[in-house]
Amino acid sequence: MKVPLLDLSAQLKTIEDEVKAAVTEVIDSTQYIMGPCVAMLEKEIAEYTGAEYATGVSSGTDALLVSLMALDVGSGDLVVTTPFSFFATAGVIARVGATPVFVDINPDTYNIDPAALDEWLEKNKEAAAKVKAIIPVHLYGQCVDMDPILEIAEEYGIPVIEDAAQAIGARYRSKKGVLKAGAMGTMGCFSFFPSKNLGGIGDGGMVVTNNPALDIKLKKLRNHGAQPKYYHALVGGNFRLDPVQAAVLHVKLPYLEKWHAMRRQNASFYDAALGGCGAIKTPVIADERDYHIYNQYVISVSEKRDEVRNTLADNSIGTEVYYPVPFHEQECFRYLGYRPGDFPCSEYAATHTLALPIYPELTKEMQKYVADTLIKAVTQS
Numbered sequence: 001m002k003v004p005l006l007d008l009s010a011q012l013k014t015i016e017d018e019v020k021a022a023v024t025e026v027i028d029s030t031q032y033i034m035g036p037c038v039a040m041l042e043k044e045i046a047e048y049t050g051a052e053y054a055t056g057v058s059s060g061t062d063a064l065l066v067s068l069m070a071l072d073v074g075s076g077d078l079v080v081t082t083p084f085s086f087f088a089t090a091g092v093i094a095r096v097g098a099t100p101v102f103v104d105i106n107p108d109t110y111n112i113d114p115a116a117l118d119e120w121l122e123k124n125k126e127a128a129a130k131v132k133a134i135i136p137v138h139l140y141g142q143c144v145d146m147d148p149i150l151e152i153a154e155e156y157g158i159p160v161i162e163d164a165a166q167a168i169g170a171r172y173r174s175k176k177g178v179l180k181a182g183a184m185g186t187m188g189c190f191s192f193f194p195s196k197n198l199g200g201i202g203d204g205g206m207v208v209t210n211n212p213a214l215d216i217k218l219k220k221l222r223n224h225g226a227q228p229k230y231y232h233a234l235v236g237g238n239f240r241l242d243p244v245q246a247a248v249l250h251v252k253l254p255y256l257e258k259w260h261a262m263r264r265q266n267a268s269f270y271d272a273a274l275g276g277c278g279a280i281k282t283p284v285i286a287d288e289r290d291y292h293i294y295n296q297y298v299i300s301v302s303e304k305r306d307e308v309r310n311t312l313a314d315n316s317i318g319t320e321v322y323y324p325v326p327f328h329e330q331e332c333f334r335y336l337g338y339r340p341g342d343f344p345c346s347e348y349a350a351t352h353t354l355a356l357p358i359y360p361e362l363t364k365e366m367q368k369y370v371a372d373t374l375i376k377a378v379t380q381s
Contacts, residue, residue, distance in 0.1 A: 002110035003357050003366045006195055006317030007044045010361035011259075015251060019201075023248040036234035037246040042206070044253055045190070048169070051183040051208035053215035054243030057222050060191020061088040064135070066239050067161045067187045070217045071130045080120065081135040081163075082112040083326040083338075089137055089163050090327045098132065100336065102328050105341040106145075106159035110285040110298070110353075112136045114148035114347070119176040121124065121156060134160050140322075141197070141263075141295035142286060146184050147174050153185075157316035161186030165205075168198050168261055171291040178291075182208050187218075192249055197263070197295055198256050203335060254331040257374040262360035270356065279378040280315045285322060291373035296322060301378055305352050311377040317370055320355045 006134050012120045013018065026037060030196070046054040056287050057063050073079060073286055074095035076234045083102035093100040097327060103116040104144055121128045136144040144162075153160045167181040182188025194203035207218050217234070225234030267283070274280045281300035309319050326346040328338035339349065356370055 001315040001366065001369045003318060003362070003370055005355070005357050006322055006359050007361060008199075009167050010359070014361075015255065018251045019248055022251045023201075023244055024158055026244050026247045033243070034240055037243040037250065038241050038285045041241075041246040041253075045206050046208060046252065048253065048256075049180045049188065049208050049227055049287075051188065052210045053212065053217040053221060055205055055215065056246060057205045057207060057239040057379075058146045058241060059243065060189060060193060060205040061092060061204040062222075062237070062239040063089055063165075063189035063207045064161065064163060064190070065092040065095060066218060066237070066286050067207055068092055068098070068106060068223050069236070069318045070187070071133055071159055071161075072150065072216055073358060074099050075340050076130065077132040078127060078130045078132055079135060080117060080158075080258055082137050082139075082345045082346070083328045084110060084323060084349055085137040085139060085163065085327075086327045087134060087327075087330075088321065090333070093135075094332075096274060100327065100361045101127075101334065102326075102338065102343060102346075104345045105349065107345040107348065109142055109144075109286050110349055111142065111144040112149070114145055116153065117149065118152050119152050121152065128156055131156065131158050133186075134158050135163050136160065136185075137163040137165075139171050140283070140298050141167050142283075142291035143167060143172035144179050145171050145286065146179075146348070150184065159187075165191035165193075166190050166295040167293060168196070168313045169256060170293045171288075173287050173291070182315065185212070187214060188213065192245060194235055197259055198249060198252055198257060199294055200245040200248050202242065202245055204241050206241070208282070215250040259292045259360045264289055264292065265296075266358050266360070267292070267294045267297055267365050269364065270299075270358075270371060273368070274375065275298065277375050277378060280374070294358050296320075298322065298353050298355045299374075300349070301354055302352070303378075305354055306375045308374070309354055311380075312370075312373060315373050318357060321353065323354055324350055326350050 070136040078096040164182040221236035222239035225236035
């Protein structure tokens with residue numbers, strides 16, 4: 001049996017006619033830059049996330065980049081984030097000329113640890129005055145513990161940019177009620193990369209905010225800072241969302257909650273099947289299972305993770321390591337002066353975690369094959 005990490009064709013088969021019709025409509029319209037599809041999707045994503053405003057952009061990476069630009073983050077500034085995420089989270093900080101500062105993760109959720117953030121700010125009062133943003137990452141589809149993050153940010157007067165690239169639709173039980181990822185901080189950033197729960201047929205992203213002034217600025221910045229055309233109040237970039245992607249995402253959005261639910265069912269199956277194996281740590285649910293969207297299902301293997309992964313590959317089971325090298329150990333960030341051992345929870349996750357297939361169209365037979373093969377692999381390694 002073959003079980004890929006992700007099978008986009010299985011999803012496409014269920015909505016193929018709708019997707020092709022939507023793409024054809026854009027082609028026939030000849031409105032290939034921005035246009036009504038983008039505006040429609042922006043309205044829908046704002047409503048879905050609970051934010052007031054949304055700005056479609058060219059990728060999740062550019063969503064983060066333009067958010068930093070909107071806050072005028074640049075040379076001499078510091079931005080605090082996690083060392084354990086997709087590279088874009090830290091890469092955009094360096095791209096605007098600012099300096100990334102890392103604080104460790106919670107070993108159970110793999111999300112940034114609010115206590116570690118508070119400790120760093122408390123111990124580095126002089127540097128804290130230079131912090132212009134905090135970027136918490138809702139990793140793997142589960143929200144960061146945002147209440148303490150926002151309280152810390154308010155105390156120090158620091159904006160919060162939520163990296164919700166993996167977490168559209170994920171929820172969090174806050175002091176203000178149950179809120180969705182992206183709509184809790186100053187801005188929230190989403191990715192529509194094809195592998196995401198809500199994925200396009202290419203790159204795409206979105207920034208949401210409740211701040212009208214930031215919304216206006218974001219919309220200028222994504223279009224070279226121009227408003228109106230040829231009049232540039234700001235130096236921005238070409239960060240526009242493609243209308244073809246917007247059209248496809250408009251088709252997919254009504255199915256998203258169903259796909260979330262199917263992923264949760266698959267996660268429950270794995271939890272039950274793998275829960276009795278002491279060498280495997282299944283994902284920890286911080287709050288309600290229904291709040292997690294399982295963009296990835298990431299286990300932790302106590303020993304010989306790479307050997308286990310190779311065994312699964314030999315049995316035609318796709319897996320992935322998210323992420324094998326924390327930011328502080330990346331060659332491009334050596335100038336920051338961090339060393340191995342500085343962030344032990346991130347380093348442990350990098351060497352012990354493994355993502356299993358979790359996409360909605362998995363059959364129970366496929367999942368049972370994955371679980372049985374995995375248990376055999378870890379007990380024999």
